[in-house]
Amino acid sequence: MANLVEVNDTAGALSAERRLEWNYRPETVAHHTLSMRDFVRLVERHKRMILIVIALITLPVLAYQLLSPNRYSSTSQVQVQLIDEVGTNQADISNRNEVRVSNAVRLHRSRSSAEAVVNDLDLLDDPDFLKEMGAPADGSVKMHRAINTLLGMLSVTSEPASDLIQVTITSGSPELSARIANQYPLSVSKVRTRRGTEQREQLLQSLLTERDEREEAARSASSALAEFRRDAGMPFGLGTNENLSYMNQIAAEAASASANSAGSSSRSAVIAGAAGLRSTAQATSAAVQQLEKQQATLLAEKARLGATFGSGHPDMARVTSELSSVESALASQRADARAAAQAVANAEAAQMREMARSQAAQDAARAGRLQGALASVQSKAFENNSNSVRLAELERDDALANSAFSSIVERIEQIRAQMQLEGVNTTVVSPAVADYDRISPAPAKMTVMAMLGSAVLGIMMALGIELADGRLRTSAHVSRHFGLPTLGMLPRIEAGLSEKIAESPVIQDPHSLFAEAARSIYSEMRGLRTHAGSQSVLITSPLPNDGKSTVSLTLAAAAKVMGQSVVLVDLDLRMKGLLKDVQANLDTPDIVDVLSGRASLDDLLQDPEAKPMLDTPDGLSPEDIDNAFAQDTGRIVILSAKRPVENPAAILTAQRLRHLLAALKQHFDLLIINAPAALAVRDARAMCDFTDHTLVVSRWGRTTIEQMSATLETLSGRADGVVFDHVDYAEHARRQYGDAIQFYVAASDYYSDNYEASPTLRERFMRLFRRKQAARDGYSY
Template structure:
């Protein structure tokens, strides 16, 4: 088990347990690995060989590396810019150049330059075909190949050459490593250096082609512009002659200045007019809205209105004082009211005078605006008349100047690009040429061994855990407590695993002959667990059962009965398996009447009981009969029989049939004080045991716990961590055989 849960359980309502979460146990993990040691070693060896053998037998390859650097520096020998600009030194550009170095076009140039199509390492038609490095076929003739076949062969050679190159950037620098791998160190060095050289040559050719194309285009464009310049200058001169503008400068400065001055004055007057109209309009809106005029802007700024308002405020204050002192009809109060009315009339008259003044100012500004507009119109008419002939002339002049300037710029650029040819330089340079490698780069035997070891270990471990995951058997007492939630009563060894191969005996005889052996100790543990499984209550009837046949029920019952008898208890063993009748074969006596005859009343209990000559255990077997009454164990007669046996014996052991296939066992287990569920070590499926325990719980049987039977103590000591059998090597000498 890769994770062994530690079950901490407490009794709840006498029959339920609370199981806590599992914890990781390294020793349990190691135990699982030890358990499948052979399987692990087998998978490891096969995987290790399958990985390492191809690596070790691989043809040695050699890798040579050359280095180029993208150089952002430029040689400024010309005052102009290059036709094809230099490469920037940013990361994106460097990564792009790495891809260019791995391009098919560059690989094809290398193939053509070094004639690699004639190299058997790259041309399969020349090298033949090898089978496991032993048999080599004859070279295949290339004569008679179709053009398509030749093209495919050429592409295959280029792809083969390209697949051997490795281009990478050196950390965060501008240096690029070009590594090539071949079967020969000289060949790898030659191809790596040629790859770097052709990369620089490709850059030069790209710049040369760009300059050549630019010169051709500029030359053709200059011819077109020359014709346009001549036509523009001819049209300009003809227009001057036709309109008598030979000495014209093309402008009328005085007229323009006059218009400019008038426009500025007109703009100022319009602003003044707008301001006067706005003041008048605002004042009229305020009066129209019911205002007394005292909030008009000009009234607010008028010193007369301000003085009158001050007087009114003083009179208003005096009036309020008089009214509060003498009342509204007092002569002084009446006099103060008249003074206030006079002041209001004076304020109203002053405001009307202000409004009238605003109207006069607005009228004056409108007249000034009309006068200036008339003057501007006359000046413009004169200027238009004078410049009418200059409009066309200026247009022709501008056209001629523009065409001439464009022609001159193209002519200068053409001269510059023509002079630039021959001095183009690459944007990269070779930092170091490749040298002969000191040894093969592959196969890397140490790395291959490490890789094979890791893969073999990982796969073997994974398969061990996968196999363990599909192992549904129970191995240790901790498995019983954790996976089944049941107490672990004892572990019964497989007798053959505790003895030498030469020793011939039976478990039933050995438990008497060697009471201090490891095998016998398991039954003594089982006896103690069963007797004390119900504290405060006497345990007399013990049912021994299992989920499936072949789990050692009869052998366990016989050995347990003998062990109890040797401890001084009177024991009777009932054969309750109506289909097998296994006890008959073990007692070695002919049985003519047994349990069924006692229940049927055809024989008495004393007549059918068979005594063990060695331990005085009493057996109640089943006679060899084909007739089996229905519901024999659920009848009151069975209850009476058990009551009789309880009064005569200390312990009654019921050897029952398996729980899953036989329903009678569930009925019989309900009548027992305790039930011991036997589980064959590593064989019985866990699901079968869980189903059996569920069936017994449903009928109310008192399941005391689980017993692991037929345990191989030697195997258990290897991987049974968590169980007493794990320490078998330490304590086996303590017991006698």
């Protein structure tokens, strides 16, 4: 068996370089994404809580739906309009109507509006509404309860970018809900306009009285002005200023007419002289133009023939003869054309002279008439000068009276328009109709919604629990957060380990799950070696009571079973614990005796009780045993204190402790140091220098990520692996983390344990109680 151990040690040594890559490095922490398989496991892990949440929500909803009375609703569509003084809907041209719609919604929800509806419909005497109110009441309490009931039945909603609001009333009577929904906008309008209407009516009455007075004053002023104009012979517009303007206009026109007359006479003389100077030298006609073209043609032909044949050629003579005839005819035609042109010019000149004379006579006559009219107007104007002052006074009175009357009439019309249209108005565009299809209860719909909602809530709660639960339970957690390997997971023993080494499950029940897990952790620990020979391991944990003493004693027992000689040195001397109880049962020197010099190391090594051999296996002869265990010492030495030490620093000096540990490594195959908790004191960090490897014990389901992270920082990363202790295999498998432990029940044939169902809630409570009791007793494991 020793040979098998050596082979295992050699294989572990070959993989040491790979294991060193697992040393804690914070930068190796990876982000974990939730896969669908992880989600299914999460739901399976918390299915009880999810089912409880679903039941706690769904069953009350179902009961409420089944016991609730029928409810009906009616909705009226109301349009919110902003009307100006001329009746234009400003909501159609302004995008600021959202504020007014929101204000209209608030007004519909006000208690004053609800009170107006109660009074308008006389709901306090309506049997259907009294049923909605429930218990009877009197006086102001009755109105108060009616308002609260009506507001509870009311729902006012609006949509963005719309001037429509929906007024919905829900009650047990379809007719009642329809009546209230249709009455609500009317009552709200009354509430909004009541006070403003009263003030405007008072103002309108006073304005009407004043209008009558101003109308009479305007009529009197107009009559006085008309009578004065009639008596003074002054038509409208013939006052002093008007007469002066009229006279200036006539004088200007008379002067213009005289100037035109003189100009026309001069123009007539000039036209007569100019008509005789008209030239006819250039007069022409169609015949003259035809003869001129023939002359040009013959001259061109004569020039061509003269250049070609000379002057004696017959064609030359013919052309010369034709040219003479054409020139003679041309001279005659030109004389006729000039005579005709002269006659036309003489006629036109005579016509122009006559027209000029006529225009001159006309202008002279007009100038005379204008002069006469001017004299008449001037005479009448001087007559009206004495009446101009009185006329101006009457005109002012008439203008003021009419202006005052027009102002009061305009004001009255404005007030009337405001009373009818102006302001924010609500108009029912779609009245409510009684709907006999109930809106509630809807047991099937609400139950399904409750189930879905509660299921989502339960899953969210489960996810929240998982995210908030920072406790370590799996090797995946350790690897993901710290980049360290998990050497094994030691099952929980309800009764705890015995104070006698020989009663350890690893030795007493080698086929148990606990023994298998212990041997597996031992093998993983031996695989950490980087050199042959003795191995030293430091065992620590984040906090006390995490189980480092249990792990240390279990590893020592596993090493004994594997044929190794092991010494377990307990350096956690401050607290009472399992190793101190074991030391108290041994009749051997403790660590205080050895370090203080009262006992030597030889006394410890030579004590037969300190190195017990393995029991003889059944069915083997003494010869077989000698052959199988020829090199197997198979002993455990426990070196602890029999009681807590008050001042451990006084005896654990570095030099003395180093000598002791060096001597122990020369005599044993495995040295295990049980160090104090890393977060309690700083001794564990200093003790890391005394050993080859450091293992951190994590209490399953109790040690948190923060505690482990702080522990590794305290150890300056001097950690080679993690060992889980107090692992509840049944609970771990139920949680379905997806590791090997999930299937341990299926492999139970390899173990001698009797597997039972998962613990009940009472058993878990009692287990928790025992843990707290042990913690109060100060027991360290």
